[in-house]
Amino acid sequence: MVSGVMDKLGLVNEGKYLATILPAKESFLLFQVLARKNKGFERIDYGPLPIQVAGYDDGVVPATTVVPSATTGWKIAAYKAVAGDRVVGLEEIKAEVAGDIFYYTDENTLFHYILDIKPRVLKHIVMYPDRQPQTAFREQTALPTADFGVFNGQFETVVLPKIHVSYQTYNPTNLDLRTYMTIYYAQYNVKVVKDEGKAREVLRKGLAKIVTLPYNVTHEQVEKVLREKYENALFSVELLEEARW
């Protein structure tokens, strides 16, 4: 990858490209970034995680507990369970995205973010889409309590349209831990590259940042998005042979 493709945060600069690999499809999508709507303002001081366990302060993950529950995930909501307005300034956000601020429907938009969750001892799994765990060792799906398939601290991903991404968190200590999340994000206006020759040229010249999505298990919601939003835009990962990483 040539210099200038991304900034110091790892977000893609205007005019450059973002390739998102979908491992379950052995394919990737290639986007050209036409604009970064929040350039220079990438940080959201989100605050405590959007979880509320009865009997605990807002955002506290109790010792040896999976939150929000063993069967549900937390989304990056504008509101919090108790405080109601802790992401200051997002009080008036549209109702349809208040529960997941990175949810959108327009294929000309793309959200790319890096979460930084403290304390870093907390273990998290990603569900892409919501309720679909995506990491495993061989056929064994990772739970947030597992010694594999989890992340601590930072996590980078790209959100496709009409997809809710969620997370489960496990506290492996005996401490009821307070939490804090900072988000670094880019809201791109994008053009989807559908021409294979163009894709080859972009990859050969090293003009694309490559991000592998947490999509190892196919899910109908994602498949539907690929059919409806990105028809004829999926390239085989074999094309990446020519990519300069």
Added chain:
Amino acid sequence: MDGDLISVWGETDGSSTSGTFTLNSDAFTNTPTEIAIPKGFKAKIWAIEISGEACDVSIEISKDAGDTWKKVKTFKLASAGELTIEKKSRPLVVISETPYAAGTTGTLLKFTWSQTTAAKTYLNALIEIIKDE
């Protein structure tokens, strides 16, 4: 990966000549007497402050969820006053190889006190919990 710096504090009860500090912190909301180090992480103790009346403060670790403890270091506040120990380059390190499950498995860390005469002494410690990479 950076670690989590946690400041903990506690005090003797003023009526017992020995005991285990109950720990408080702004990083957690409960008041444990020990800290479980998650599997794959290590605790680095960077600084300890002891103030108040004369007191021996020890760091003890357990590798079996608290069944047995080993005293790894003792700091002595010989007379009333304040003692500050900073381990700027060589902190005391405790590595955890097992997951924590209350009463079953896990590496634990605690601070204990011993005094000739029971009196009030205060403890403040700066602990980093960081991935063992």
